[in-house]
Amino acid sequence: MKIRSQLVEFTAVEDALRGVQGVRNAAVVARPGPSGDLRLVAYIEPDGEQPSLTVLSGQLKRRFPVVPAQYIFLESLPTTATDKVNRRLLPEPAGHRPQLDVAYLAPRTPLESMVARIWADVLGIDPVGIHDNFLDLGGDSLLASQVITRVMDSTSTALPIATLYAAPTIAEMALSITRQKLQMLPASDIEKILANIEPGNKP
Known part of the structure; x- marks a missing residue:
């Protein structure tokens, strides 16, 4: 599938995410963004301590021209009867602040x-x-x-x-x-x- 005119192999991105320490499983799908254009969303099932966004995005940026615009951490990814990721049951990205490496600080001025x-x-x-x-x-x-x-x-x-x-x-x-x-x-x-x-x- 093409995202922003770039051919993206979802399985390759998922394999790269699974290779990051702290990731047990991962799934990548295309979702419409706020402007209607498709973008990648990564669903991460952590293995122990949750990996930081800096580490996840840094690993992918070195290998792929297009990386996920959003990372969603789930306790476990939904699976089918054959133990494959059930992409239909992956939640839609909510319109709230994602989990980031920095603490939230409200505007001061x-x-x-x-x-x-x-x-x-x-x-x-x-x-x-x-x-x-x-x-x-x-x-x-x-x-x-x-x-x-x-x-x-x-x-x-x-x-x-x-x-x-x-x-x-x-x-x-x-x-x-x-x-x-x-x-x-x-x-x-x-x-x-x-x-x-x-x-x-x-x-």
Whole structure:
């Protein structure tokens, strides 16, 4: 099957996942993403301690042009009478935050809250933490374009799509937006802002 114009052998991806320490069994299927395009979803049956997403995705990225956009951990994969994975019984990805290697941290500022709402709408995931990586949430180039367009419209900034790969978290993106807005201000306004935040100055 082709995913994003790339031929994908599901069995090869599954075999690679089973070769990762901490994976007892794995199944990979194609599911429609938030934008309607097909993407890979991996279902993992852990063997003891659950492997991290960084390890799983890192192993696959070295071998395959397309990797799962989402990893779902199940206590055991559903099987048929012949002990094969019953793909029909694999649950649909829920629209909530997946299990990530970073703890959830809510937005701290109005700007982070605005960016988080855009990410949640585009990715179909809620909530989204400010340190969650865009790619770990299932983001791809098509979704990145949608995020960047909406962020630019909401903040009146000009952000290249590469911004989302250089700053792949909400916290980093909000910082990039703030820096760009500061660059657009007259030097006199920047001096006033800096004067107000220097130690010893009162608002």
